[in-house]
Every structure is written in structure tokens, then in C-alpha cells.
Amino acid sequence: MIEIESATKVFGTGEAAFRALNAVNVTIAENEFFTLLGPSGCGKTTLLRLIAGFEPPTMGAIKLAGDDITRLRPAERPVNTVFQNYALFPHMSVAGNIAFGLEMLGKPKDEVDSTVAEMLRLVKMEELKDRRTSEISGGQQQRVALARALAPHPKVLLLDEPLSALDLKLRKEMQIELKRLQHETGITFVFVTHDQEEALTMSDRIAVMNGGEILQIGNPKEIYERPSARFVANFIGESNFLDATLKGGQVTLAAGGTFDVSVPDGVADGAVSVLLRPEHVAARAGAAQDGEIAATVDTVVYSGEATTLHLSLPTGEKVKAKIGNAPLGDGSLPKEGDSAALTVATGAITVLRD
Amino acid sequence: MAENSPLKTKARGYSVKTLPGFSVVALFTLVALYAPIVILVVYSFNQGTSLAVWEGFSLRWYQQAAANEAVQDAALRSLILAISAASVATVAATMAALATTRTRHFPGRTMIYALINQPLMVPEIVTAVALLIVFAAIKVWTGHTSMIYLIVAHTAFCVPFAYLPIRARLETMDNSLEAAAQDLYASRWLTFRRVTLPLMWPGIVAGLMLAFVISLDDVVITEFVKSAGQETLPTYMLGQLRRVVTPEVNAISTVILLAGAILVSLFFLLTNRRV
Ligand SMILES: Nc1ncnc2c1ncn2[C@@H]1O[C@H](COP(=O)(O)OP(=O)(O)OP(=O)(O)O)[C@@H](O)[C@H]1O
Numbered sequence: 001m002i003e004i005e006s007a008t009k010v011f012g013t014g015e016a017a018f019r020a021l022n023a024v025n026v027t028i029a030e031n032e033f034f035t036l037l038g039p040s041g042c043g044k045t046t047l048l049r050l051i052a053g054f055e056p057p058t059m060g061a062i063k064l065a066g067d068d069i070t071r072l073r074p075a076e077r078p079v080n081t082v083f084q085n086y087a088l089f090p091h092m093s094v095a096g097n098i099a100f101g102l103e104m105l106g107k108p109k110d111e112v113d114s115t116v117a118e119m120l121r122l123v124k125m126e127e128l129k130d131r132r133t134s135e136i137s138g139g140q141q142q143r144v145a146l147a148r149a150l151a152p153h154p155k156v157l158l159l160d161e162p163l164s165a166l167d168l169k170l171r172k173e174m175q176i177e178l179k180r181l182q183h184e185t186g187i188t189f190v191f192v193t194h195d196q197e198e199a200l201t202m203s204d205r206i207a208v209m210n211g212g213e214i215l216q217i218g219n220p221k222e223i224y225e226r227p228s229a230r231f232v233a234n235f236i237g238e239s240n241f242l243d244a245t246l247k248g249g250q251v252t253l254a255a256g257g258t259f260d261v262s263v264p265d266g267v268a269d270g271a272v273s274v275l276l277r278p279e280h281v282a283a284r285a286g287a288a289q290d291g292e293i294a295a296t297v298d299t300v301v302y303s304g305e306a307t308t309l310h311l312s313l314p315t316g317e318k319v320k321a322k323i324g325n326a327p328l329g330d331g332s333l334p335k336e337g338d339s340a341a342l343t344v345a346t347g348a349i350t351v352l353r354d
Numbered sequence: 355m356a357e358n359s360p361l362k363t364k365a366r367g368y369s370v371k372t373l374p375g376f377s378v379v380a381l382f383t384l385v386a387l388y389a390p391i392v393i394l395v396v397y398s399f400n401q402g403t404s405l406a407v408w409e410g411f412s413l414r415w416y417q418q419a420a421a422n423e424a425v426q427d428a429a430l431r432s433l434i435l436a437i438s439a440a441s442v443a444t445v446a447a448t449m450a451a452l453a454t455t456r457t458r459h460f461p462g463r464t465m466i467y468a469l470i471n472q473p474l475m476v477p478e479i480v481t482a483v484a485l486l487i488v489f490a491a492i493k494v495w496t497g498h499t500s501m502i503y504l505i506v507a508h509t510a511f512c513v514p515f516a517y518l519p520i521r522a523r524l525e526t527m528d529n530s531l532e533a534a535a536q537d538l539y540a541s542r543w544l545t546f547r548r549v550t551l552p553l554m555w556p557g558i559v560a561g562l563m564l565a566f567v568i569s570l571d572d573v574v575i576t577e578f579v580k581s582a583g584q585e586t587l588p589t590y591m592l593g594q595l596r597r598v599v600t601p602e603v604n605a606i607s608t609v610i611l612l613a614g615a616i617l618v619s620l621f622f623l624l625t626n627r628r629v
């Protein structure tokens with residue numbers, strides 16, 4: 001559907017030149033919910049603006065359904081945007097905003113009216129259709145922005161952190177609503193967020209970006225469970241990074257214990273860094289026995305559904321273990337200062353490329 | 355950290371009101387500003403010919419001014435001049451404001467601000483003398499002496515006054531609105547017609563009114579540029595002051611004051627209105 005071929009964007013010239021995107025390659029499939037995830041300033045908005053046509057790429061090409069659209073103006077692309085600040089027209093009503101794109105496409109009046117009515121129903125805004133956009137709440141504005149962008153039925157919808165201004169509860173509702181809309185309309189969504197949980201729950205696939213580059217593309221499970229780079233692992237979820245030695249498809253932790261692992265491309269036998277998610281570590285009080293790793297408890301942090309133990313290994317490495325809380329607590333968790341024995345779940349260890 | 359946060363300093367309540375002498379200076383300024391105006395308005399209703407002795411209420415000077423052909427002529431010229439100059443200046447200022455806010459930063463943009471605002475910075479008398487010299491040469495050369503010189507001169511010094519509110523309006527307007535319009539298939543022209551223009555409209559009207567008032571009020575440049583017999587209301591009044599002073603001048607001033615006050619109030623209403 002969308003192919004982005006080694007897109008590079010350089011802002012400024014000479015000394016002040018800044019490379020906001022560096023040879024980005026992505027292919028986004030039809031009807032996919034594709035998320036760009038990354039820290040502030042990594043180039044997410046820049047990539048969206050390239051797809052929408054607000055900026056030309058410095059190098060590279062953008063294709064839509066096989067056609068090169070790199071040089072087309074925004075008005076010539078069947079792509080619509082939900083802006084981060086919504087950018088609703090303040091001098092038009094809710095219905096007027098939604099009708100705008102259809103009117104610009106020169107659709108006949110009755111078709112405009114029926115599509116607007118359908119969109120209002122879709123985003124549940126029928127009651128407020130005559131209000132000014134300054135007279136509706138943030139969540140309602142967001143729905144209008146969505147309806148306005150969906151009304152011309154674009155091939156691709158770009159959403160730039162559309163939920164970031166909403167409070168947590170509304171945000172959760174809108175996440176579900178967005179997923180529903182995407183299913184109902186069959187439109188390809190390119191969604192930008194820097195909220196990892198939002199990315200994991202909503203996306204078909206996620207591209208994790210940093211410093212103008214895409215580090216990894218994969219479905220949420222792959223991204224969370226098999227991050228290829230330390231940055232990706234660190235950005236998504238909680239992580240323990242441990243030193244280990246890789247030899248013939250097995251790693252041996254510096255702190256003890258040997259595990260079967262899958263080895264990513266381009267990683268040779270020798271010293272490696274591995275990822276171990278805190279929820280994949282179990283801990284009990286007492287001395288370590290065979291297959292267990294010895295540790296001492298530094299602190300215990302209770303956080304409602306789980307308790308996190310901060311532990312020190314004999315090698316000096318620090319490890320977190322996140323343990324789900326049993327009803328009323330079973331009292332078997334080690335206390336601060338105790339020795340503990342750690343067990344690592346099978347398949348929990350991921351070898352990182354860097 | 356919290357010690358010197360800006361909120362904290364504000365909350366501590368520093369106020370100019372507590373400065374010694376504040377109320378005296380404030381009172382003096384108010385009196386100096388408004389007392390003469392009040393006196394001017396009051397004496398425009400004087401029955402007698404004096405500007406200093408109250409002889410009872412009458413509308414006689416208003417009637418006399420209205421019946422005075424020289425006043426009618428000057429008033430009509432002032433209106434035509436202010437309307438033409440303000441309109442042309444507003445169109446120019448609108449284009450200048452768009453060019454200085456709706457384009458990428460280009461080298462020389464600061465220079466352009468300075469150029470547009472030049473009439474605010476150069477003393478009016480200097481502009482007046484410069485225009486006098488140039489226009490006098492043109493008048494001799496072409497033999498043409500219509501009001502066009504006044505219109506050109508007024509347009510020139512009205513531009514920055516029209517420009518400022520329009521630019522202020524554009525600067526508070528989110529650029530992404532125009533991006534959104536283009537994203538929704540609007541051509542450049544339709545983006546301007548349907549989004550930019552309606553949103554900047556209050557700024558344009560404000561600029562137009564400000565330019566109108568400024569033109570209506572001008573004495574110095576008009577006095578230097580006008581040809582014989584081309585009196586505007588202000589220059590007519592100035593001429594009158596050299597001869598006999600009657601409350602007729604007060605009556606004309608009061609009418610101009612009223613017109614100006616109405617326009618300036620509308621200006622503030624428009625510029626403070628959120629869309
Ligand atoms: N017009 C521009 N001129 C110069 N630099 C720019 C311009 N637009 C963006 N940049 C720079 O490019 C980098 C990427 O910006 P971008 O807006 O794409 O970040 P982002 O990933 O969307 O961040 P955020 O999560 O904060 O929105 C930033 O360092 C930014 O400063």
C-alpha cells in the first residue's frame with residue numbers, strides 16, 4: 001500500500017543542517033494499523049508529513065498503491081491527516097468541518113449531506129452537529145477531527161498523537177473506538193504515539209524509531225518479546241540487561257545458568273548482552289539451588305497488581321523481578337536484605353544485537 | 355527550585371500601585387488628557403461666541419458648521435481621502451502580512467518588517483518635507499494637481515497601521531489550519547478563500563478602521579502635500595485658528611472625536627474577539 005524507499009529528510013543547510021530522517025525504509029500493508037513509536041524528536045511527525053505531502057523528502061521516494069506520489073501536493077494525495085492539535089476550522093460548525101473535504105472534492109450536495117450524516121453517526125456526534133468547534137470538549141473535538149479526515153474516504157489515514165491531549169479514561173475509550181473505526185472503514189491507519197502501551201494494544205505492526213532511523217519493525221509480540229536492540233527493549237516495557245557469553249545457540253549468564261536462545265542475524269559467539277523481562281523472573285527466599293541464580297534483595301516495591309524486587313547479583317549486576325500479587329499475599333516473597341533464589345522462565349532470555 | 359519559580363514571585367504581589375507618588379502622577383495624567391477634551395466638548399454647545407465664557411446651551415455652532423460650505427467641502431474631501439487611502443493601505447497591508455507570516459523564513463524578512471513600519475519610525479515632518487519636494491516636482495512637470503497626491507501620501511503612512519492588527523491576527527492563527535485545508539483537497543485559492551480570509555477578517559476590518567482614523571486625523575503631511583483649495587477637515591480647522599476662533603471649531607472637533615471614538619471602540623471589540 002505505502003512504500004517508503006530510503007526516505008531522508010535534512011532540514012537546513014551547511015553547518016545548521018539536521019538529518020531528521022535517515023534512509024527510512026518501510027512498507028505498510030493495506031488495511032493495516034501501523035504505529036510509529038519513538039521518543040520525542042525521533043522524526044515521527046516528519047515521516048507523517050512526508051507521507052501527507054507537507055514536506056518533500058530530501059532523498060528517496062514515497063509510493064502509494066504502486067504509484068510514485070513523492071512530488072504530489074497534499075491536495076493531490078488520497079491521504080488525510082488527524083493533526084495532533086486537531087486543527088479544526090474554528091469558523092465552521094462540526095458538520096461544516098466534516099463536509100469540507102467532500103466539498104473541496106466537488107461532490108454533489110446530497111452526497112455531501114449523506115456522508116456527513118454517516119460520519120456524524122460513526123463518531124456519535126449527531127446531537128452536536130451545529131455547534132461551533134470551540135464549544136465542544138477535547139474528546140469531542142478529537143472525534144470531529146477523525147470524522148473530518150475519514151469523510152473523503154482516503155486510502156490512508158495519518159494520525160499524529162491524536163490521543164495525547166486526552167485524560168486517561170477518555171483515552172482508553174478512544175483507543176477502542178479508533179480500532180473499531182479502522183475495522184469498519186477498512187482504511188490503512190498510520191498512527192504516531194510515544195506511549196508504548198498504546199502502541200502495543202492497538203497496532204498490527206509497530207516501527208520503533210530513534211534518531212531519524214527505524215530500529216525494528218514487527219508485531220507487538222515480536223517487539224516486546226524479541227526486541228533486536230537495547231534501545232527498543234528499553235523503550236518498551238521494563239528491562240534487565242545482563243552480561244553473558246554466547247556459544248553454539250546457548251548463553252551462559254555471568255551470574256550463572258545456561259539457557260537455550262535463538263540467535264539474531266549477525267551476532268557471533270562470544271560476549272553478548274541479553275534481555276530479561278522482570279516479569280519472567282521468579283524469586284523465592286533462601287539459598288540458590290541447582291538451576292537457580294543467587295541474589296540479595298535491595299528493595300521491595302509494592303504497586304497494586306504486582307510487587308517488584310530490586311536485587312543484586314554476586315557479579316554486581318542489578319536485576320528487577322516483577323511478581324504478580326496473590327490474593328491477600330502468600331508471604332513467601334523474600335524481604336529486604338534477604339538472600340533470594342531466582343528462576344528464569346524458559347525462553348525468557350533474548351540476545352540483543354548491541 | 356520552587357523558591358524562584360515565576361508563579362511564586364507573582365503571588366507575592368508586587369504592584370506598581372504601591373510606588374510612592376503613583377496616584378498623584380496617575381491623577382495628573384488623567385486630568386491632563388481628558389480635562390481639555392471635556393472643556394472642548396462643553397464649549398461646542400456654548401450659546402455665545404466665546405471659548406471661555408459660558409452663555410447657555412445651544413446647538414448653534416453645529417448648525418453653523420453644517421451649513422458652512424467650506425466645512426462641507428473639507429469634510430467630504432476628508433472622507434473620500436480616508437476611505438480611499440485606508441482601503442488601498444489595507445489591501446497592501448493584508449498582502450504584506452500574508453507574505454511575512456505565511457512563508458518560510460527568508461533572508462531579509464527583518465528588513466521587510468522595518469521597511470513596512472518605516473512611517474512609524476521616521477518623524478512625520480521629515481516624510482512631509484520629502485513628499486512636498488517630490489510631489490512639487492511632479493506637479494510642475496505634469497501640471498496635474500488632483501487629490502491623487504494626498505491619496506498616495508495617506509496610503510503610504512496608513513500601511514503600517516493597517517499592517518499591525520492584521521499581522522497580529524495572522525500570528526495567533528494556527529498554521530496547521532491551512533495545512534488541514536490543503537490536506538482536505540482545497541486548492542491554494544480555496545484554502546485562502548475558505549480558511550485564511552474568514553479567519554483573518556477581524557484583523558483586516560480592524561486594520562481598515564485604524565487606517566481610516568489615522569488618515570482622517572492627519573495634519574502635517576496633508577498640509578505639506580495638498581494643492582491650493584484642497585482643505586481637509588483638520589487643515590481647514592488649522593486655517594480657522596489663524597483667524598477668528600469660534601466654538602464652530604469645537605463643534606467640528608466633537609464630531610470627529612465621536613467618529614474616532616466609535617471606530618476605535620469597534621477596533622478593540624474586533625481585535626479582542628476570539629473567533
Ligand atoms: N522545520 C524544521 N526545521 C528544522 N528542524 C526540524 C523541523 N521540523 C522538525 N525538525 C527537527 O527534526 C527532528 C524530528 O522532528 P519531529 O517533529 O519529526 O519529531 P517527533 O518524533 O514527531 O517528536 P515529538 O514526539 O516530540 O512530536 C527534531 O529534532 C526537530 O527539531
Ligand SMILES: [Mg+2]
Nearest residue numbers: 044045046160
Ligand atoms: Mg511529533
